[in-house]
Amino acid sequence: MTISKHYQNDLIQPNGYDAKEISTGIVHIGLGAFHRAHQALYTHETIAATGEFSWGICAANILGGQDLVHELAQQDNAYTVTEMNPDGSRTVKLATAIHKSLAVEEDRRPLLEVMEQESTRIVSLTITEKGYCLNPATGQLMKDSPLIDHDLNNPEHPRSALGLIVTALARRKQAGLKPFTVMSCDNVPDNGKRAREAVIQMAEAMNPQLALWISEEVAFPCTMVDRIVPAMTPQNFAEVQERLGVEDKGAIVTEAFRQWVIEDHFTMGRPDWDQVDGARFVKDVQPYEDMKLRMLNGSHSILAYLGYLAGYETIDACMQDDNYLNVTRHYMNEEAAATLNMPEKTDLAGYAELLIERFTNPGLKHRTWQIAMDGSQKVPQRWLNSARTLLAEGKSLACIALGIAGWIRYAGAIDEQGQAIEVFDPMAVELKALADRHRNDPEAMVAAFMGLEQVIDPALAANTTFIAAVTDAYQRLLAKGARLAMAELAATL
Ligand code: NAI
């Protein structure tokens, strides 16, 4: 018995429709935890609400995640999402909008074929920040990265998400078909614009006429996506199996909260996602995206680095430490919210309190190590825009400075006990080499990290107030350790 046969299980909310009716309208690249808990569940509930079965999802993994695809396929791509409610109760939903899954790391052709079909009207992405192959500080396509270099030389056999999109669009153009919409759902600032720039830069390098067609015809809506979805642990899987009485290898455990703000710009239509709770279409996503990246993700990264270094394994454990809680609240209100330009009546103080409540959820074991991953890709959008505004206004950025110091300490790959840290980052080797060179000289260490043009733009790196704040924070962190450095910072706020 697999999970897809468990529609009748009393613990699982009824499915609402017959999954066999579904056909592909969306191709999704990046079948990870987040897609299953967010867009795929929204789409599932939208299909149930509207009866529009032609918006099913064909989801693919192009790099890694091949086993997951095979496991999901064995259970008809159905899986459960357990939502941990704030009162400690759980809601379990069966999700069946993904009706096809593809493991194409070895051979991308089956995915390209689906992308070329006329019925595919949206290609959505959760490929992590690094999947866009853009220099995080400048937004320029990194043409010398191995993946992009390969695709520019082998346009008929692309391996990157960008290459696949460009090739599929080229073939649709040639066949006289309308282009699909490209919808980024990653935590990247202006994610639609960034995806557009990346795709167009790639197309320009291959065929300028195609690039022009893409720039005129293809929609790249921006989206703000929010739901905390920690990576599943063996304990999560065991608990789901015990509760449901059936094994679910695609199971997800997440929070009850979810939000999706979508720019309403689609070339070939879209599901009415706003028919279900938490999704809405707007003209301009940017304020919401900035709010989320700076307030939620920015505090997540402070907690991830300072928490990991202090031995706190999860975000909820950090929130049990009053100093961590107070620094987080101060950062959100004074160093993030204060830099935002929001539509009238947006209650940022209320948003901050809601975030703190979400971070405190004991049912979510969100590891600081997971969030600390890919720091070189995350630092610019999470902290640096706020830092620029605070500096221009002559305001303190003590929390951001300690966050950056924490990132430098962490990326050096040796913890406070002298043990190695397993750092996952596309720049991990370069960062460790920098750290090894300057370990005995904190000022030189900070200067070296601030000289990383892929992360810190040169104008900010030349700001002496900024450099002094980070250097001071780094020296305190080295001398006192993360826990005490946070306590001392909390005492000054
Ligand atoms: P995950 O680790 O479960 O999945 C990562 C996915 O990205 C996999 O499907 C993998 O195949 C794909 N991927 C990784 N590098 C790639 C590359 N270079 N090119 C193409 N595909 C690549 O992670 P999860 O939780 O699904 O998160 C994925 C992204 O979703 C995040 O990086 C973030 O941008 C976004 N997100 C995640 C949230 C969360 O709480 N987990 C919430 C909001 C957004």
Ligand code: CS2
């Ligand atoms: C986290 C995010 O892993 C990270 O970097 O900050 O994935 C965070 O959980 C989501 O953005 C919440 O929507």
